[in-house]
Amino acid sequence: RLDRLDAAGLVAALDSPNGWQRDKAQQLLVWRNDRAAVPHLEKLAHDSLNPRARLHALCSLDGLDALKPELVGHALADPQPGIRENALRLAEPRGTPTVVAAAVRLVSDPDAKVRLQLAYSLGQWSDPRAGAALGQLAVTSHADHFLTAAVMSSAVPHARAAVEAVAQAGGPALSALMEPLVNLALGLNDRATLARLLQPALTAAGRFTPEQVGAFFGVPLIEGQHV
Numbered sequence: 001r002l003d004r005l006d007a008a009g010l011v012a013a014l015d016s017p018n019g020w021q022r023d024k025a026q027q028l029l030v031w032r033n034d035r036a037a038v039p040h041l042e043k044l045a046h047d048s049l050n051p052r053a054r055l056h057a058l059c060s061l062d063g064l065d066a067l068k069p070e071l072v073g074h075a076l077a078d079p080q081p082g083i084r085e086n087a088l089r090l091a092e093p094r095g096t097p098t099v100v101a102a103a104v105r106l107v108s109d110p111d112a113k114v115r116l117q118l119a120y121s122l123g124q125w126s127d128p129r130a131g132a133a134l135g136q137l138a139v140t141s142h143a144d145h146f147l148t149a150a151v152m153s154s155a156v157p158h159a160r161a162a163v164e165a166v167a168q169a170g171g172p173a174l175s176a177l178m179e180p181l182v183n184l185a186l187g188l189n190d191r192a193t194l195a196r197l198l199q200p201a202l203t204a205a206g207r208f209t210p211e212q213v214g215a216f217f218g219v220p221l222i223e224g225q226h227v
Contacts (some may be wrong), residue, residue: 002028008038011044014056026056030063038066045071051080058083062090069094076102081111088117095125104133108140114148115141121156131158135165142166142176152180160185163197170200 002024013025029037038061045057058075061067073096075087084106091099103125106118119137122130134154141147155162162221163185166177178197185194 007032007034008040011037011040011057014060015048015053016046019093022052022056026060029060032199034065034127035064035066038064041066042068042071045088046074051078051083054078054080054087055083058086058090065172069096069099073099076106078219081109083113084109084111084114085117088114088121090126093122095127096189097127098167100125100127100129104129105137107133118145119150119154121154123157127159131161132165134158135162138162138177139165139169139173142173148177148180152184155181155184156188159188159190160193160196163193167196167222169201 002010002021005013005025005028005031010025010029014022014027015020029041036177041057041064043063045054045061048054049056054075058067059070061071067090069091072087072091075083076091076099078087079085088103088106090101103118103121106114109118115137118133119141122134122137132134134151135158137147138151141151151162159181163181166173166181181197182194185197187193
C-alpha cells in the first residue's frame with residue numbers, strides 16, 4: 001500500500017527491484033508535492049548504489065521542481081551511461097556554467113546514446129563551449145546519419161562554430177556536411193558563415209582533392225541565390 005507511506009517511505013520504494021512499484025512511488029511523490037521528500041531524494045540520487053534508484057530520484061526531483069544544478073553536474077559524471085544520458089536531458093533548463101562544463105566533457109563519451117543526447121541538448125545553451133562541442137561532434141561523427149541529424153537540430157545557435165570546425169577539418173567531414181550546413185547558412189542569411197564554409201572547398205593547392213570536388217557538388221543549387 002504505497003498510498004499509506006510517508007515521503008521517506010516512498011523514496012525508499014524507489015530502490016525496489018519492481019519497476020511498477022518504482023514508477024508508482026515516483027508518481028505519488030510528484031502528485032503529493034511533499035517537500036519533505038527532497039532531502040531524501042537528494043541523498044538517494046547522490047549515494048545509492050542502484051542506478052535505477054538514482055535515476056528515479058533525479059526525475060522525481062525534477063518533477064518536484066527541486067533538482068539543483070549541482071546534482072545534475074554530479075549525475076553527468078555517473079558511471080552508468082543511462083544516467084549520463086538522462087542527466088543531459090535534465091540539464092537543458094539548468095545550463096549554468098558548471099553544468100555546461102560537465103556536459104561538454106561528454107563529447108567523447110564511449111556510449112553512442114550519450115553522445116546523441118549531447119548533440120540534442122547542446123542547442124539549448126548559448127555558451128560558446130556548447131558550440132565548440134557541437135562542432136567537434138559534427139566532425140567526429142559525420143558518417144553517422146543519426147548523430148548528424150541531432151547535430152543539425154542544435155546548429156542554429158551554433159552555426160558559426162559548427163561551420164568553423166567542419167571547415168578546419170576539411171576532407172570527408174566537409175564533403176559529408178556541406179549540403180546541410182550550406183542550407184543552414186542560407187536559411188540564416190549568414191553570408192560570412194557561408195563564405196567560410198565554401199572557402200576550403202574552392203581553394204586548391206595545385207589540384208582539387210576528391211573530397212573538395214565532392215563537397216563542391218554537394219552545394220545545393222537554389223534559384224535566385226548567388227554564392
